[in-house]
Structures are given as structure tokens and as C-alpha cells.
Amino acid sequence: MGTLRHAEQLIFWVRDLTGPLPGPGEVPGMEFRPGTAEDAPALAIAMGPADGHLAAARMLTNRQVFVGLEGGRAVTYCWLSFQAEAIGEIEGVIRPAPDEAYIWDCQTIPERRGQGLYPVLLASIAHHLRDRGKRRIWSATTLANRSSQRGFEKAGFQRAGRLDCRRWLLFSSRRLQLEAGSSEEIRRALVAACG
Numbered sequence: 549m550g551t552l553r554h555a556e557q558l559i560f561w562v563r564d565l566t567g568p569l570p571g572p573g574e575v576p577g578m579e580f581r582p583g584t585a586e587d588a589p590a591l592a593i594a595m596g597p598a599d600g601h602l603a604a605a606r607m608l609t610n611r612q613v614f615v616g617l618e619g620g621r622a623v624t625y626c627w628l629s630f631q632a633e634a635i636g637e638i639e640g641v642i643r644p645a646p647d648e649a650y651i652w653d654c655q656t657i658p659e660r661r662g663q664g665l666y667p668v669l670l671a672s673i674a675h676h677l678r679d680r681g682k683r684r685i686w687s688a689t690t691l692a693n694r695s696s697q698r699g700f701e702k703a704g705f706q707r708a709g710r711l712d713c714r715r716w717l718l719f720s721s722r723r724l725q726l727e728a729g730s731s732e733e734i735r736r737a738l739v740a741a742c743g
């Protein structure tokens with residue numbers, strides 16, 4: 549991070565996959581599906597010059613990508629992890645259980661934002677993961693990222709808790725506030741993630 553003083557506020561989101569899931573919705577001309585190695589060049593363009601090189605590299609790891617494609621062009625995507633994954637914003641680690649997944653590094657390309665693609669992508673991911681036996685999805689947004697929060701809300705994710713992290717020189721503090729009504733299981737998962 550490199551700064552002497554740093555503060556970050558994260559909202560954790562959870563999607564229970566054990567209950568009814570509304571249909572993900574459709575976008576004419578678009579296909580929402582897990583990405584394959586053949587999609588790496590299209591994803592690299594969508595991820596942009598700074599991050600594009602990560603597309604092919606991540607596909608060689610145990611991460612997966614889920615992508616919304618339009619005529620071969622990747623217009624919206626999220627990365628999925630099923631094992632411990634760094635939460636870059638807070639220098640933390642989230643550890644999904646074997647029947648859970650963590651969604652991170654999502655984007656809709658700038659010229660297609662505000663057209664409702666992200667909620668369809670997130671809902672398609674929920675169906676995909678439920679069909680593969682997953683019971684819960686985790687994700688996190690910064691408190692400032694209202695666009696992403698709206699996407700999660702529209703896709704039926706619930707707020708699980710909020711984490712306030714502060715660091716000044718060698719001192720750091722983390723304060724976790726659970727949403728009212730969060731279960732003990734959610735609390736334990738978040739405490740573990742927030743270390």
C-alpha cells in the first residue's frame with residue numbers, strides 16, 4: 549500500500565443458495581457462462597491494459613471466471629474462488645468452505661455500465677454454483693462503491709456485515725459489525741475472514 553495512513557470500509561455480501569432462486573434473466577444477444585482458456589484474449593481486453601495479463605495466468609490457477617459475452621466480446625465478468633483468496637483492499641484473506649464460493653474482481657466494461665448486465669451476471673453465477681452443489685456465495689464491496697452494491701442488491705445478495713479497517717504507521721485496527729439477524733455461522737465465517 550505504501551501510505552502511512554490507510555482506512556478502508558468493506559461491506560460483506562452473502563447469497564444463500566439453499567432457497568428458491570429467481571431466474572437470472574436474459575439479455576438479448578448475450579451469453580453468460582463460465583469462461584474457458586479460449587476466452588482469455590477477450591477477457592484480457594475487458595480487464596484492461598493494467599490487469600489484462602492476469603486473465604490467462606489466473607486460468608492456470610484454481611480460480612474460475614464467469615463472463616457475459618456479446619459476439620465474442622467480454623463485456624462483464626467476475627472471478628470466482630473456492631479456496632483461500634486475498635481481499636486486496638484490507639490485506640485480509642477469505643476462506644470459503646468446501647460448499648461455498650467467493651466472487652471478486654468483477655467489472656462491466658465502461659461503455660456498457662448502467663444497463664443491468666451485472667445483476668444478470670451475478671444471478672447467472674448463483675445458478676451455476678447452486679447447480680454444482682454450492683450452498684453459499686461470499687463477496688465484498690467497498691462502502692464507497694454504490695454501483696457494485698446496487699448490483700448485489702438486485703441479484704438477491706444480502707448484507708452480512710461491515711468491516712472498518714484503519715492503519716496508521718505500525719498500528720492497525722479492524723472493527724466488524726454484523727448485520728442484525730446474521731447467523732452464528734455467518735459470524736464465524738466473517739471473523740475468520742477479517743482476522
Ligand SMILES: CC(C)(COP(=O)(O)OP(=O)(O)OC[C@H]1O[C@@H](n2cnc3c(N)ncnc32)[C@H](O)[C@@H]1OP(=O)(O)O)[C@@H](O)C(=O)NCCC(=O)NCCS
Pocket residue numbers: 624653654655656657660661662663664665666667688689690693694695696697698699702
Ligand atoms: C459495479 C459494476 C460492475 C456494475 O456493473 P453494471 O453492469 O453497470 O451494473 P448495473 O447496470 O446494474 O448498474 C448498477 C448501478 O451502477 C450505477 N450506474 C448506472 N449507470 C452507471 C454508469 N454509466 N457508470 C457507473 N455506474 C453506473 C447505478 O447506481 C446502478 O444502479 P441503479 O440501476 O439502481 O441506478 C460497474 O459499475 C463496474 O465495472 N465498476 C468498476 C469496477 C467495480 O467497481 N467492480 C466491482 C468491485 S466489487
